Amino acid sequence: MATKPTNNPELLKLRDEIDGIDAEIQRLINARAECAQRVAEVKLEARKSGLEDAVFYRPEREAQVLQRVMARNSGPLDNEDMAKLFREIMSACLALEKPVEVAYLGPEGTFTQQAAMKHFGQWAKTKPLLAIDEVFREVEAGAVNYGVVPVENSTEGVVNHTLDTFLNSNLKICGEVELRIHQHLMIGKNTQQKAISRVYSHQQSLAQCRKWLDAHMPHVERIAVNSNAEAAKRVHSEWNAAAIAGEMAAELYDLDIIHQKIEDRPDNSTRFLIIGQQYVQPSGNDKTSLIVSMRNGPGVLFNLLEAFSKHSIDMTRLETRPSPSGSWAYVFFIDFKGHLEEEHVQKAMLEVRERAVEVKVLGSYPMAVL
Numbered sequence: 001m002a003t004k005p006t007n008n009p010e011l012l013k014l015r016d017e018i019d020g021i022d023a024e025i026q027r028l029i030n031a032r033a034e035c036a037q038r039v040a041e042v043k044l045e046a047r048k049s050g051l052e053d054a055v056f057y058r059p060e061r062e063a064q065v066l067q068r069v070m071a072r073n074s075g076p077l078d079n080e081d082m083a084k085l086f087r088e089i090m091s092a093c094l095a096l097e098k099p100v101e102v103a104y105l106g107p108e109g110t111f112t113q114q115a116a117m118k119h120f121g122q123w124a125k126t127k128p129l130l131a132i133d134e135v136f137r138e139v140e141a142g143a144v145n146y147g148v149v150p151v152e153n154s155t156e157g158v159v160n161h162t163l164d165t166f167l168n169s170n171l172k173i174c175g176e177v178e179l180r181i182h183q184h185l186m187i188g189k190n191t192q193q194k195a196i197s198r199v200y201s202h203q204q205s206l207a208q209c210r211k212w213l214d215a216h217m218p219h220v221e222r223i224a225v226n227s228n229a230e231a232a233k234r235v236h237s238e239w240n241a242a243a244i245a246g247e248m249a250a251e252l253y254d255l256d257i258i259h260q261k262i263e264d265r266p267d268n269s270t271r272f273l274i275i276g277q278q279y280v281q282p283s284g285n286d287k288t289s290l291i292v293s294m295r296n297g298p299g300v301l302f303n304l305l306e307a308f309s310k311h312s313i314d315m316t317r318l319e320t321r322p323s324p325s326g327s328w329a330y331v332f333f334i335d336f337k338g339h340l341e342e343e344h345v346q347k348a349m350l351e352v353r354e355r356a357v358e359v360k361v362l363g364s365y366p367m368a369v370l
Helices: 009-048 059-072 079-097 111-120 132-140 160-166 203-208 210-216 228-235 247-252 300-310 343-355
Strands: 101-105 125-129 146-153 172-180 184-187 198-202 221-225 241-245 256-259 269-276 286-293 315-322 330-337 358-366
Touching: 009 079, 059 079, 059 172, 059 358, 101 111, 101 132, 111 125, 111 146, 111 172, 111 269, 125 132, 132 146, 132 160, 132 269, 146 160, 160 315, 184 228, 184 247, 198 203, 198 228, 203 210, 203 221, 203 241, 221 228, 228 241, 228 247, 241 247, 247 256, 286 343, 300 315, 300 330, 300 343, 343 358
Parallel strands: 101 125, 101 146, 172 358, 198 221, 198 241
Antiparallel strands: 146 269, 172 269, 184 241, 184 256, 286 330, 286 358, 315 330
């Protein structure tokens, strides 16, 4: 039955106002896109003249724009929702200059793909790869502009494969993404809940949902696979299995979510790194990552940390991994707040280099905005 058109004059007036605002928003978005096109032309001319490289994507610039969007937001949309809208506008405008090509740890439907889309927007060209070292190689070869790899989870800790790959790579960290991880239990269209005898997921997701599974599915076999997306793909055609994965995987493989947010910790989140070949300028709210090799001996870690404390540098992470050289030697992965171009960071780095056997800077980059 057709809905009767409203005759409420106040409602009609508000709708007219919305139509006028929409038209103005559309005009301004296109004006921004035209400006982005002119920026691309200027960059290309500068490159032809040998004045500078035509770098189309500037991580620090995008971080600054999003920070300003959130700072001046007055509601009723919250800061993050407003920033997400601008992220997509920026992604579309950048695609007019030159689409960003991004490799990520796949397959399609993984949380890493979700992180890539969150950081680069829907207009980025994404390419799934099946291993972390493949993502590194693709970026190193210049086949894509950037890569996205997981580095740590708030529940299960660091992704050692990512850290170890940095030891032999010349790539830089150009940014980071923090993604709230919600795990869902899903089944195929032909699966009966009472018939579920096994559940597939990545080993980290199984670990993140251990208590829920113990309480609700104690006798169901848990099978670890390479990714949550692979788990979702498997159960699409199985009648007695379920998968633990994210919402994107459920949509991609046409599965029904039967239990939402089954992760044991509600604050469960994963941090992802953006890897590339460019040096990133300061954004005003940055983080720096290092690999530091130290000589074995008493007090070496204390001496290393003292340099950061002395110059009031906030260290956000410290991880230890075996050194490739063997002989029971270790290297330290360090994250701290600040950019290499800041004076107090330079002073601290000078002391660190004096005390360490080797220091490898993985990059200074904007802290996650979204």
